[in-house]
Amino acid sequence: MATRKSVRTVLAAVADPAASGQIAARKAVEFAWLFGADVVLYHACYESSLSGGVLFDSAHLAAARRDHVARAARALKEMAGSLGGPESQVRVRTEWTRAIPEAVARAAIREGADIVVAEPRFRSSRTHRGLSRIDWEVARLCPVPLLLARSSAPYSKPRLLAAVDPGAHGLRVSALDAGIVGMASAVAAATDGSVRLIHCMPETSLALAVRPAVMRREQQRVKTMVRHLAREAGIAAKEVMIVPGNPVEELIDAVATEDADILVMGTNVRGPLQQLLIGSTTEQLMHVAPCDMLLVKPNSFRLASSRGSRK
Numbered sequence: 001m002a003t004r005k006s007v008r009t010v011l012a013a014v015a016d017p018a019a020s021g022q023i024a025a026r027k028a029v030e031f032a033w034l035f036g037a038d039v040v041l042y043h044a045c046y047e048s049s050l051s052g053g054v055l056f057d058s059a060h061l062a063a064a065r066r067d068h069v070a071r072a073a074r075a076l077k078e079m080a081g082s083l084g085g086p087e088s089q090v091r092v093r094t095e096w097t098r099a100i101p102e103a104v105a106r107a108a109i110r111e112g113a114d115i116v117v118a119e120p121r122f123r124s125s126r127t128h129r130g131l132s133r134i135d136w137e138v139a140r141l142c143p144v145p146l147l148l149a150r151s152s153a154p155y156s157k158p159r160l161l162a163a164v165d166p167g168a169h170g171l172r173v174s175a176l177d178a179g180i181v182g183m184a185s186a187v188a189a190a191t192d193g194s195v196r197l198i199h200c201m202p203e204t205s206l207a208l209a210v211r212p213a214v215m216r217r218e219q220q221r222v223k224t225m226v227r228h229l230a231r232e233a234g235i236a237a238k239e240v241m242i243v244p245g246n247p248v249e250e251l252i253d254a255v256a257t258e259d260a261d262i263l264v265m266g267t268n269v270r271g272p273l274q275q276l277l278i279g280s281t282t283e284q285l286m287h288v289a290p291c292d293m294l295l296v297k298p299n300s301f302r303l304a305s306s307r308g309s310r311k
Contacts, residue, residue, distance in 0.1 A: 007035040011113035017075035023119040026152040044103040101137030158193040158261035166225035200247035
């Protein structure tokens with residue numbers, strides 16, 4: 001279970017060092033100050049016009065790439081000077097790479113990050129609406145908890161809503177659900193916030209012909225597991241919500257009703273052929289949730305090997 005002391009390094013995935021706002025960097029510095037951690041401002045540089053590829057590369061393009069990376073590093077250093085507090089060490093890292101999502105994931109591993117903060121960028125067109133492809137891939141590949149921060153406003157006694165699904169993981173409380181609750185509790189403790197647990201129990205189709213007695217026993221089993229999760233984390237029973245209905249719709253309603261600042265959810269990893277997939281409920285909420293999202297992966301998650309071009 002996550003604790004305040006377990007967050008020692010926060011990595012901010014800075015999409016554009018020259019942009020205004022810098023939500024990811026500001027939120028990373030806030031987290032570092034709250035947890036007494038260090039900050040790494042990371043930017044993966046790539047500009048297609050400067051990439052000559054295998055056949056068309058040149059010394060001129062190589063020099064231009066080095067200059068591009070140097071400018072990004074200077075911008076990050078200026079940002080670090082304006083954001084860093086006296087209790088936090090802020091480091092900057094830049095590199096040239098075309099495979100940006102993979103680079104962010106590997107930077108998190110290399111820097112020993114305990115959490116990554118990113119600013120989600122949304123796209124709306126006739127063919128795509130929601131997170132940008134790069135942000136989507138970062139969410140899939142990030143090997144540690146990922147905070148998708150929509151606002152740089154400091155947390156003021158934030159309300160955290162931790163969504164768990166113990167019924168999906170067999171007869172025991174899963175490491176993923178324990179991690180969700182533990183991370184939510186750690187953030188709440190550091191920010192003087194509060195946590196509510198929620199489990200959405202989908203209504204069973206009549207076509208399944210499940211006997212009412214069997215269904216009642218299953219519902220009671222799931223409720224017992226959710227309350228066990230709360231008790232282990234020191235969360236009062238009154239802070240547990242078990243609601244029937246479609247999980248996406250119910251979680252959106254709960255965020256609005258509870259005025260939640262952070263929705264904490266898990267991402268599912270089911271095996272080597274599916275290890276980069278995110279659960280369908282989480283996928284949908286990443287596009288539409290009106291608050292910050294903190295995504296937690298199972299302890300067993302490992303970044304798949306990827307060659308990722310550097311040209």
